[in-house]
Amino acid sequence: MILLGPPGAGKGTQAARLVARYNIPQLSTGDMLRAAMAAGTPVGLAAKELVESGKLVPDDVVVGIIRDRIEEKDAENGFILDGFPRTIAQADALGEMLAEKGVALDAVIELRVDQSKLVDRIMKRAEEAKAAGQPVRKDDDPEVFKDRLDAFNRDTAIVVPYYEKAGLLKVIDGMQSIDAVTQAIELELSALDE
Ligand code: AP5
Numbered sequence: 001m002i003l004l005g006p007p008g009a010g011k012g013t014q015a016a017r018l019v020a021r022y023n024i025p026q027l028s029t030g031d032m033l034r035a036a037m038a039a040g041t042p043v044g045l046a047a048k049e050l051v052e053s054g055k056l057v058p059d060d061v062v063v064g065i066i067r068d069r070i071e072e073k074d075a076e077n078g079f080i081l082d083g084f085p086r087t088i089a090q091a092d093a094l095g096e097m098l099a100e101k102g103v104a105l106d107a108v109i110e111l112r113v114d115q116s117k118l119v120d121r122i123m124k125r126a127e128e129a130k131a132a133g134q135p136v137r138k139d140d141d142p143e144v145f146k147d148r149l150d151a152f153n154r155d156t157a158i159v160v161p162y163y164e165k166a167g168l169l170k171v172i173d174g175m176q177s178i179d180a181v182t183q184a185i186e187l188e189l190s191a192l193d194e
């Protein structure tokens with residue numbers, strides 16, 4: 001399944017809960033890029049400036065990351081994509097990868113949140129990290145956040161109607177409490193089994 005939504009919509013929060021519930025891994029391209037940056041790999045070095053300035057990393061880079069990751073053993077019974085696909089080209093590439101594996105998407109969950117609320121969530125996350133002595137994401141700076149939101153509106157929002165046309169889209173009100181959002185997702189997923 002795919003979790004779609006703007007930065008701060010709650011994709012990572014919900015993906016972590018779904019991992020525990022369904023025992024399948026969370027494949028977050030953002031987390032994977034940050035790990036590559038921290039490790040100083042060639043992918044990380046190439047992505048660093050783009051990620052830290054709120055711009056999208058080139059499609060071929062993230063498609064390559066996902067192509068390798070879905071071949072790993074823990075992904076053989078399914079996986080939750082968080083932050084991928086983010087462009088139509090990535091969505092097309094995912095479709096090809098899944099078709100090659102003979103696998104179909106079960107659901108695409110869109111977390112819908114008023115854009116005016118997103119910056120508050122991101123600032124709160126940054127404050128909490130600071131208070132806990134943890135590193136604050138460079139792209140959680142308010143100015144960079146604007147660029148992340150622009151990138152979402154320009155390149156990623158169009159992925160929503162792409163999956164709507166495919167009949168896979170489930171829209172969830174992401175303005176509810178974290179628990180209520182989890183329950184709403186689980187309800188949608190349990191309806192797929194019936
Ligand atoms: P990525 O790491 O994917 O970041 P993002 O999409 O901008 O999303 P966030 O992680 O900030 O938010 P989230 O929706 O996961 O929300 P969260 O659960 O954390 O990408 C980072 C960068 O990597 C991109 O800008 C790009 O450069 C690059 N990149 C990644 N993937 C790429 C791709 N496919 N193609 C190209 N480039 C790519 O929640 C946020 C906060 O809100 C938390 O504090 C949380 O506790 C709180 N919260 C969550 N839900 C609720 C709720 N219901 N009520 C109140 N608070 C809530």
